[in-house]
Amino acid sequence: MSQRQNVTFTVAPGGRLKGRIRVPGDKSISHRFVMLSAIAEGASEASGFLQGEDTIATAKAFRAMGVAVEGPDDGRVRIEGVGLRGLSGPSAPLDMGNSGTAMRLLAGILAGQEFDSQLTGDASLSRRPMTRVTEPLRKMGARIDTAASGTPPVKIHAAGGPLRAIEYTLPVASAQVKSCLLLAGLYAQGKTCVIEPVATRDHTERMLAAFGNPVEVSDHRICAHGGGRLRGANMEIPGDISSAAFFILGASIARGSDVLLEGVGVNPTRTGVIEILSLMGADIELRNPREAGGEPVADIRVRSSRLKGIKVPESLVPLAIDEFPAVFVAAACAEGETRVTGASELRVKESDRIDAMGTGLELLGIEAEPTDDGMRIKGGRMRGGRVDSRGDHRIAMAFSMAALAAEETVVIEDCANVNTSFPGFAPLAASAGLDVKADGAQG
Numbered sequence: 001m002s003q004r005q006n007v008t009f010t011v012a013p014g015g016r017l018k019g020r021i022r023v024p025g026d027k028s029i030s031h032r033f034v035m036l037s038a039i040a041e042g043a044s045e046a047s048g049f050l051q052g053e054d055t056i057a058t059a060k061a062f063r064a065m066g067v068a069v070e071g072p073d074d075g076r077v078r079i080e081g082v083g084l085r086g087l088s089g090p091s092a093p094l095d096m097g098n099s100g101t102a103m104r105l106l107a108g109i110l111a112g113q114e115f116d117s118q119l120t121g122d123a124s125l126s127r128r129p130m131t132r133v134t135e136p137l138r139k140m141g142a143r144i145d146t147a148a149s150g151t152p153p154v155k156i157h158a159a160g161g162p163l164r165a166i167e168y169t170l171p172v173a174s175a176q177v178k179s180c181l182l183l184a185g186l187y188a189q190g191k192t193c194v195i196e197p198v199a200t201r202d203h204t205e206r207m208l209a210a211f212g213n214p215v216e217v218s219d220h221r222i223c224a225h226g227g228g229r230l231r232g233a234n235m236e237i238p239g240d241i242s243s244a245a246f247f248i249l250g251a252s253i254a255r256g257s258d259v260l261l262e263g264v265g266v267n268p269t270r271t272g273v274i275e276i277l278s279l280m281g282a283d284i285e286l287r288n289p290r291e292a293g294g295e296p297v298a299d300i301r302v303r304s305s306r307l308k309g310i311k312v313p314e315s316l317v318p319l320a321i322d323e324f325p326a327v328f329v330a331a332a333c334a335e336g337e338t339r340v341t342g343a344s345e346l347r348v349k350e351s352d353r354i355d356a357m358g359t360g361l362e363l364l365g366i367e368a369e370p371t372d373d374g375m376r377i378k379g380g381r382m383r384g385g386r387v388d389s390r391g392d393h394r395i396a397m398a399f400s401m402a403a404l405a406a407e408e409t410v411v412i413e414d415c416a417n418v419n420t421s422f423p424g425f426a427p428l429a430a431s432a433g434l435d436v437k438a439d440g441a442q443g
């Protein structure tokens with residue numbers, strides 16, 4: 001997994017997107033499905049599971065702890081749960097690849113185990129902050145260490161008894177930290193409560209309910225009870241709105257486009273990108289709303305439109321946190337100026353997304369001024385050029401779609417990690433009308 005191939009995307013300028021598109025399963029939900037199924041009692045089955053490198057790493061980690069995981073095969077996965085106390089100590093460090101979600105959520109589960117474990121990751125993950133989870137876990141009595149810089153590897157020692165329930169106010173809006181603590185709360189005595197000043201994605205809460213162990217939610221306070229049990233459950237995992245976002249962007253900026261994205265998760269804690277692009281004037285319509293696996297789902301129709309620059313409301317930032325690479329490209333194609341503030345978390349994602357996008361947009365001839373917590377972008381004519389994705393899947397896909405509005409070819413380097421969240425992106429985008437060629441092995 002850490003062995004990276006050098007994949008380059010070459011995208012010819014212009015074109016439009018057309019047709020019906022089905023994006024792969026939701027990454028956040030797929031990770032959580034493996035984790036909760038593994039510590040549940042009985043079997044769980046899912047369809048629509050994301051067969052990306054990140055979620056496969058999570059499945060592999062649980063196999064290394066004695067859990068039988070069949071698949072994923074054509075999006076189907078079957079997991080034989082071992083119960084909250086049934087995991088066995090892994091004989092080697094667990095490699096979480098590129099995934100912050102996997103490492104932070106798993107730390108919550110491992111903190112409650114009666115065995116030692118260690119979590120490692122690739123070069124990008126090894127630079128990401130872990131003290132945001134280790135500090136509150138220590139307050140719960142966990143014995144857990146990071147490297148001196150607060151980064152991986154994360155070493156977790158046998159708990160030596162139940163964790164202590166705490167009440168914790170999140171200092172950063174982070175669903176990963178919230179979820180880590182709720183999962184650790186399953187191993188604590190009493191009620192572990194997380195107070196989130198602003199709402200973040202609530203997939204853990206929804207899935208705990210589906211597995212028969214609902215959290216208590218009142219106002220901004222979410223509490224998990226220790227000493228319970230989870231029951232295996234079956235689930236249909238919706239398409240990932242974070243992957244759909246690139247097609248929403250592409251169809252919005254490429255004249256003559258009209259796409260229908262089928263079966264996409266539209267949980268309101270994830271739809272910030274739809275709200276932001278709609279404020280910019282995008283033509284996005286949700287059709288056929290329904291529910292699957294306790295999550296709202298819809299088909300999303302997008303037609304091209306003229307976008308205008310806006311000041312992005314800060315309240316929407318956590319609800320679109322993974323979609324800013326796409327939002328920044330939309331801003332580059334819009335008339336006037338777009339300002340993003342309150343988004344300093346973008347600096348500690350798979351790459352520093354403010355810097356990576358600012359540098360790439362400038363290279364393509366767009367006036368972009370990065371700030372500590374966001375960016376100011378003046379929409380304008382986009383040249384072609386060669387940009388560096390910095391090994392960040394979402395930077396790679398955002399710049400691929402930018403070519404639709406560019407005057408010359410856009411070459412994007414270091415795209416192998418697109419496979420972490422969106423295997424098959426290049427061929428799917430090509431089938432919808434993007435003139436993209438992948439050199440290397442992006443499947």
Ligand code: S3P
Binds near residue numbers: 027028177200321322
């Ligand atoms: C995720 C939460 C977000 C997001 C990440 C997935 C999750 O991170 O950026 O891609 O599945 O909980 P934070 O909660 O740290 O903002």
